[in-house]
Ligand SMILES: [Zn+2]
């Protein structure tokens with residue numbers, strides 16, 4: 001055992017609840033040198049935290065390395081802001097994420113542009129900042145460790161959350177001048193995590209990783225729900241609406257969810273459950289680009305999933321095509337972005353569908369506080385809703401399901417932890433405050449974890465080879 005007095009990592013999360021993911025890890029080595037590794041740097045989407053998007057509570061030129069867990073804007077959308085403010089190092093991610101990220105950043109630039117123009121505010125970053133950011137991207141294959149420098153080794157493991165999503169293992173090593181080896185500090189970031197994916201088989205974390213003494217930074221989006229609590233209603237809801245000739249709008253996330261729902265519709269057609277004459281549309285530039293990428297590149301998807309488009313399907317590529325779907329009384333299924341309903345074509349479509357008693361709006365995933373989806377969830381039939389500035393009466397059916405969620409449920413999160421033999425510290429994050437509490441309490445009771453904490457802006461955790469050294473309060477609010 002080496003002298004541990006000056007070998008530790010201070011880990012803090014800048015995000016409070018689900019969006020705006022960013023972890024700053026400041027590593028202090030026994031020779032007093034320091035390295036800072038940022039894991040993810042995303043935009044906040046909960047309206048109450050949107051002001052935090054403009055803040056940069058650290059100096060980007062002090063960050064040595066950046067790692068990205070997956071291609072969601074609430075994990076990546078502030079990377080160009082980081083580069084604009086002085087970050088010049090590499091941005092490491094999986095090979096698939098490296099293919100997907102250019103589309104995402106271009107889109108988040110466009111969304112920020114519209115928001116800045118609407119609010120008459122300066123824009124967070126320019127398209128030149130996006131171009132510059134893309135020059136720093138480095139894609140790595142799964143399970144092939146790479147070194148950030150001679151002390152920090154990173155390995156990416158497959159994660160079912162999205163194509164290209166990873167669980168990150170960071171092994172921090174030190175050997176002093178007399179060749180004395182210190183015990184490694186091992187950090188695991190689950191990122192947004194799912195144990196399965198419709199399009200590819202998730203390769204399990206290898207045994208050698210389970211045998212390491214580790215600190216695990218784990219998400220808890222569905223920390224209060226077990227997989228057995230899920231009601232499988234989506235197929236019935238959609239097929240019932242089709243049988244009564246409803247117009248159906250399904251808000252989808254552009255990556256993952258859009259393609260998964262198209263794949264489900266194809267399966268229902270193949271099984272004879274869904275009439276192939278019902279037109280199916282996909283509206284949303286980014287969702288269309290990702291769908292092309294799935295078809296052209298295959299990403300990490302299984303051979304049998306490479307062609308997943310249903311019959312009688314078309315892309316909505318112009319406003320007039322969108323308008324003619326809105327005007328038509330014909331039964332159809334329209335998938336449109338964004339998944340929480342607040343951005344993209346859903347801004348135009350939701351008010352029009354919501355006032356139509358012959359329409360169904362079916363959300364398919366988590367809707368953060370302050371989003372359109374959450375407002376519709378909270379209001380009753382017949383109530384007036386504020387829909388992006390329009391006052392609209394809720395006359396359509398509005399339904400929700402968590403069954404095609406991209407996140408593991410609490411029991412599956414516990415299952416993820418179980419095979420790790422030496423869980424020194426588990427830090428729960430990425431969930432509403434209530435869900436993080438419920439899940440962290442389960443980790444205390446149901447797993448043999450030495451220490452359990454909730455990672456956020458209030459505390460940072462000083463971690464060494466034996467797990468937790470101490471907690472310290474932060475200056476962040
Ligand atoms: Zn997330």
Ligand SMILES: [Zn+2]
Pocket residue numbers: 070072075161192
């Ligand atoms: Zn995500």
